[in-house]
Amino acid sequence: MTGTGEPPLPQGFDFFEHRRRGPARVEGWLPTVHFNLGGPVTLADAQPAVRTGQCQCGAIRYQAAGEPDDPHLCSCEHCTRIGGGPAMLWVGFRGETLTWTGPGGEPAWYASWPTLLRAFCPRCGTQLASVAEDSPMVMVTAFSLTDQSGVAPVGHSYRADAAPWMTITLAPEPQPQQPR
Ligand SMILES: [Zn+2]
Numbered sequence: 001m002t003g004t005g006e007p008p009l010p011q012g013f014d015f016f017e018h019r020r021r022g023p024a025r026v027e028g029w030l031p032t033v034h035f036n037l038g039g040p041v042t043l044a045d046a047q048p049a050v051r052t053g054q055c056q057c058g059a060i061r062y063q064a065a066g067e068p069d070d071p072h073l074c075s076c077e078h079c080t081r082i083g084g085g086p087a088m089l090w091v092g093f094r095g096e097t098l099t100w101t102g103p104g105g106e107p108a109w110y111a112s113w114p115t116l117l118r119a120f121c122p123r124c125g126t127q128l129a130s131v132a133e134d135s136p137m138v139m140v141t142a143f144s145l146t147d148q149s150g151v152a153p154v155g156h157s158y159r160a161d162a163a164p165w166m167t168i169t170l171a172p173e174p175q176p177q178q179p180r
């Protein structure tokens with residue numbers, strides 16, 4: 001193997017650089033509104049589906065937009081210990097759509113792995129989100145969502161490591177949408 005030097009930085013918002021620099025706001029993390037000026041404007045263009053969520057005490061609230069992606073359970077050692085249960089249920093949204101809207105502002109962050117940050121409320125401890133260094137997605141904990149429709153798990157990561165008494169029925173993968 002030949003050395004290739006520094007790995008390329010991920011595209012878009014660099015969450016880890018953001019954390020290293022401190023609390024300064026990064027423009028790329030602010031919500032972006034897209035206007036479709038070149039064609040017919042649909043309701044979906046004008047008002048992407050927005051979901052809200054919060055911690056138990058309400059200090060940390062968030063909103064994220066778009067279709068929830070890849071809802072899945074995870075029974076890895078970190079999720080079970082941090083979550084205090086047999087699995088955590090994660091669901092993804094595009095990272096640039098997520099904003100922190102509660103009186104507590106941003107949550108606290110913990111790196112459970114060098115390339116994975118987990119967000120939690122520093123007041124009540126609720127686990128809220130995770131961000132992987134090379135992913136454009138932010139995963140939120142499905143049970144922190146206000147509207148929990150459409151987030152039944154379609155997968156179960158680290159299923160072999162799950163508590164042996166944990167039996168679940170996964171939801172079928174959503175069918176690809178027909179082109180309109
Ligand atoms: Zn809280």
Ligand SMILES: [Zn+2]
Pocket residue numbers: 074075076077078079080
């Ligand atoms: Zn996990």
